[in-house]
Amino acid sequence: MKNVVLISLFILSFLTSIAQELKGVVLNEKTNEPIFGASVYFDNTSIGTTTNFDGEFYINLKQHISTPLVVSFVGFKTEIHSVKNFESKKTFKLEVDLNVLSEVVLESRDEWSREFKLKEFRREFLGRSEFGKKCVILNEEVLVLNFERETKQLIVSAKAPVIVKNESLDYVLTYDIEDFYINYDIKIKGRKNLEKLSKTVTFMSYSGTTFFENIDSGKHKLALLNREKAYKGSTLHFMRSIASNSLNEENFQIFKNSTKREPSRHIRILKNDSLNITKVAITSKLDVLCDGNRSSVESKVESFEIDNQGNHSPIDKVIFSGFMGNQRIGDVLPLDYGL
CATH class of the missing domain: 2.60.40.1120 (Carboxypeptidase-like, regulatory domain)
Incomplete structure (x- = not known):
């Protein structure tokens, strides 16, 4: 799956x-x-x-x-x-x-230990990339983690904004979680030690607000190169390239059914210069290749909009998998990056 x-x-x-x-x-x-x-x-x-x-x-x-x-x-x-x-x-x-x-304890005693749930959260929230793995959550004590056996979900909330130090990109992020959950494919009937069972993440969703603070970890030149590396082939890069009609120039290659296609055949663009808005229709599921990173993109609506920062809306109706879909907090850049 x-x-x-x-x-x-x-x-x-x-x-x-x-x-x-x-x-x-x-x-x-x-x-x-x-x-x-x-x-x-x-x-x-x-x-x-x-x-x-x-x-x-x-x-x-x-x-x-x-x-x-x-x-x-x-x-x-x-x-x-x-x-x-x-x-x-x-x-x-x-x-x-x-x-x-309130002094009510929100975290229940379930079949996963807190440390095990933290491990799951770190992996899916920070990411599995080289940058994500090096990120550190500075205040894990604010996290409330509950595993729901019936729904096979890990649900996470926080008593305060989560603070993440990302020295690879020289940012400290403050993330205010509004919603976070992970769905698993796991066979748990009749099993007791759920931590040892084989499981697959089938769906992960999180929402909230984010603030980026620039820092200097002592290797800022390397961090700037890492930021460019995180940007290349990212959702932000892809959306900005669509809005500026520069997918080819930005080294994005579009494929359908393993056949390379001209982007304009499947990505239709209608520019509105007065509002700085680009209206986009992606007519079918596409594979996207950029600098060796492969992704898939599929629009669940007839059209969506991109502003001149690269923000697309409605954000939940454009589904990514592969490289873009696997990027997490450890790879994300602020919307004002490069502007």
């Missing part, structure tokens, strides 16, 4: 070349007191900051951006806003999250 991956990042972003500043304040909804240290960032980018002692934040933008703005702080409900007017000062009031503050 082929592995299938669905990765939702809840992103819809468009850029124009206008330098400006976004400023505002984050308050406790109940007390109106400023919240110090709240995270304010544009989802899946490296553009963001934290609030000062007065709850204020300032984000300098080289370009106008309307990808969702995420406002979060531990113990409060995360808010996601679509910012259209960058001129006025913003006020965001966060509501206390009673579920996070």
Whole structure:
């Protein structure tokens, strides 16, 4: 059975070349007191900051951006806003999250040990690539992991955003999990020690918001080369190449039924310059080859859209397998990469 991956990042972003500043304040909804240290960032980018002692934040933008703005702080409900007017000062009031503050133990005692579940989570969340294997989760204690015997699922949530250090790409990622689960093909009837049973991941889905912080691990030149390596043949690279009508120039080869085809025969493009949107129809399941990396892509809708960052929507209706489908947090780059 082929592995299938669905990765939702809840992103819809468009850029124009206008330098400006976004400023505002984050308050406790109940007390109106400023919240110090709240995270304010544009989802899946490296553009963001934290609030000062007065709850204020300032984000300098080289370009106008309307990808969702995420406002979060531990113990409060995360808010996601679509910012259209960058001129006025913003006020965001966060509501206390009673579920996070409660002392109820959410992690059940199931037939997989916590360490075994962590191993499964690390592999599928961080990835099996050379970069994914070198990533380190800095706060695994926030993870709540439950294996459901009846549904054969590993379900993961978190009490706080997950912090991942990726020295290979020189990023520290803050990932706020909204949903994560892994489906397994595993024969468990009458079995007791489930950790030793042979199993196959049949489906994996996760969604949430992401902030990238640039770091310098001491090997930044190598990290820049690694970023380019992670980009080549990735979903982001593929979508940007479709939007710019440069699949051939970017060394993407398209195959159908093992026969090489001209991309335009199966990938139809309708450009909307006024909205910086590219409407795309992929008419059949295709194999994609780029720099030796093989992937498959299939659209479950008549058409989807790509913005000028390479973001596609609806993200859950374009299914990838192979190299693109196997890329995880350890390989992912921010949407503002290379722009």
